[in-house]
Amino acid sequence: MKVAVFFLLILPLCLAKSIDKTVLFDFMIEDEAGSGTTDAPDIYPPEQGPVCPFRCQCHLRVVQCSDLDLDKVPKDLPSDTTLLDLQNNKITEIKDGDFKNLKELHALILVNNKISKISPGAFLPLNKLQRLYLSKNTLKELPENMPKSLQELRAHDNEINKLRKAVFSGLNNMIVVELGSNPLKSSGVENGAFQGMKRLSYIRISDTNITTVPKGLPTSLTELHLDGNKISKVDADSLNGLTNLAKLGLSFNNVASVDNGSLANVPHLRELHLNNNELAKVPPGLGEHKYIQVVYLHNNKIAAIGPNDFCPPRYNTKKATYSGVSLFSNPIQYWEIQPSSFRCIYERSAIQLGNYK
Ligand SMILES: *[C@@H]1O[C@H](CO)[C@@H](O)[C@H](O)[C@H]1NC(C)=O
Ligand SMILES: *[C@@H]1O[C@H](CO)[C@@H](O)[C@H](O)[C@H]1NC(C)=O
Numbered sequence: 001m002k003v004a005v006f007f008l009l010i011l012p013l014c015l016a017k018s019i020d021k022t023v024l025f026d027f028m029i030e031d032e033a034g035s036g037t038t039d040a041p042d043i044y045p046p047e048q049g050p051v052c053p054f055r056c057q058c059h060l061r062v063v064q065c066s067d068l069d070l071d072k073v074p075k076d077l078p079s080d081t082t083l084l085d086l087q088n089n090k091i092t093e094i095k096d097g098d099f100k101n102l103k104e105l106h107a108l109i110l111v112n113n114k115i116s117k118i119s120p121g122a123f124l125p126l127n128k129l130q131r132l133y134l135s136k137n138t139l140k141e142l143p144e145n146m147p148k149s150l151q152e153l154r155a156h157d158n159e160i161n162k163l164r165k166a167v168f169s170g171l172n173n174m175i176v177v178e179l180g181s182n183p184l185k186s187s188g189v190e191n192g193a194f195q196g197m198k199r200l201s202y203i204r205i206s207d208t209n210i211t212t213v214p215k216g217l218p219t220s221l222t223e224l225h226l227d228g229n230k231i232s233k234v235d236a237d238s239l240n241g242l243t244n245l246a247k248l249g250l251s252f253n254n255v256a257s258v259d260n261g262s263l264a265n266v267p268h269l270r271e272l273h274l275n276n277n278e279l280a281k282v283p284p285g286l287g288e289h290k291y292i293q294v295v296y297l298h299n300n301k302i303a304a305i306g307p308n309d310f311c312p313p314r315y316n317t318k319k320a321t322y323s324g325v326s327l328f329s330n331p332i333q334y335w336e337i338q339p340s341s342f343r344c345i346y347e348r349s350a351i352q353l354g355n356y357k
Helices: 002-035
Strands: 057-059 062-064 083-085 107-109 131-133 152-154 176-178 202-204 223-225 247-249 271-273 294-296 324-326
Parallel strands (some): 062 083, 083 107, 107 131, 152 176, 176 202, 223 247, 294 324
Antiparallel strands (some): 057 062
């Protein structure tokens, strides 16, 4: 009862006040029109709190501004935003101050814009940023000063020609890095570029012109996808210490040889994709490998299969059995393969030999 009375008393006061204001603004607009100034008065007082940018949609601290033909980052984004989606716009540049106040931001999506420049301080205020999606832009390099909190970086399909160590150093929380379809030249990845990222688990650098497996990869790595490059050799050194690596993708390269010891350096590998390369023989060390299950070798130049290429020489010491071995489209005389070459493979359907003519 008391509350109702209070409102009844206060309501007319509020109304009176806002009417006063409206009248005042009308008066000012008239006055300004007369004096020739074009500045509109600030109709919304700042006390009203964060305002959703014009044409964006804001809901549960997610600010959705995709597909709006924006040519710059909207001003005055609500400071409690956790996800900002700006994909499919025409933003050309990210400037210092564009993301100021966004201390709660976790994910920033800038995919498919026309961004060619990111000012060095642009991401500095983003202390909590975990996901940064920059794919499908025209960046020539990755920005330095990315937030240390970053866990996932995607910059697929840009114009980046060099991956520099300085860009990644200190990003100790990074887990996923996706940098494919960039014009990286033969030595486009600086030695040890990824070394410092102690939690890094997944790297994809596919469809570039790199000619070697990057050196100095962190031990934490579980997946390395380097398909569609110009790699001509797997050197054991590059895989040294990758004791957690489970998937290695090297299909559609020019791999003609795999060093002795390469597979011994990745003892927990489960999947090896080497299809569509220039291999003349089965990679050495498969027979002794304990955990490998999937080996794609189709579309190579393998002419013969040795008795111990896939299976251990004496007792079966494998701890996991093969589930997929592909050998089709190789110049093998398939009828000359000794069936015992596959003695450690119990499921016939696990082997695809095919019909090379
Ligand atoms: C790789 O190099 C070739 C020849 O120089 C070039 O035509 C091609 O665009 C390059 N690819 C990439 C992804 O940079
Ligand atoms: C690799 O190992 C095979 C068999 O053990 C050996 O014949 C060959 O010479 C070795 N190659 C190199 C480059 O060490």
